[in-house]
Amino acid sequence: MQPKRNTWQREAVRASLAEAHGFVSAQQLHQVLRDSGSTIGLATVYRNLASLADTGEADSLQSPEGENLFRSCATQGHHHHLICRSCGDTKELSATVVEEWTQRVGAEYGFTEIEHVVDLFGLCERCRAAGRE
Ligand SMILES: [Zn+2]
Numbered sequence: 001m002q003p004k005r006n007t008w009q010r011e012a013v014r015a016s017l018a019e020a021h022g023f024v025s026a027q028q029l030h031q032v033l034r035d036s037g038s039t040i041g042l043a044t045v046y047r048n049l050a051s052l053a054d055t056g057e058a059d060s061l062q063s064p065e066g067e068n069l070f071r072s073c074a075t076q077g078h079h080h081h082l083i084c085r086s087c088g089d090t091k092e093l094s095a096t097v098v099e100e101w102t103q104r105v106g107a108e109y110g111f112t113e114i115e116h117v118v119d120l121f122g123l124c125e126r127c128r129a130a131g132r133e
């Protein structure tokens with residue numbers, strides 16, 4: 001349970017996450033909050049992001065570099081992401097083929113309650129056209 005006095009911080013983190021473009025790290029979000037005059041600490045930002053992810057209000061994933069990233073997603077429920085590693089632009093995907101494959105593999109090996117995380121990283125069209133990498 002979060003003490004009540006932390007509620008404004010959770011709201012600040014939630015609001016700035018909603019405005020962020022694509023997936024952001026705690027450090028990036030912390031910088032945005034500091035730039036807008038907040039005195040919030042990095043550990044508090046991280047804790048609130050983790051808590052938003054826990055309650056399903058934010059999506060979280062690990063970048064290929066192993067960094068935890070967060071996003072306030074438009075899509076409710078299970079979905080996948082296609083993320084530009086240069087600008088962070090994110091598409092939400094449903095991946096029927098992955099869901100079917102999961103079911104099939106589970107049935108084959110007698111497993112149930114299988115969970116999976118599939119997020120794709122690449123370079124978006126705009127970044128490629130701009131010669132970014
Ligand atoms: Zn998402």
Ligand SMILES: [Zn+2]
Pocket residue numbers: 084085086087088089123124125126127128
């Ligand atoms: Zn891009």
Ligand SMILES: [Zn+2]
Pocket residue numbers: 078079080095098099116118
């Ligand atoms: Zn899936």
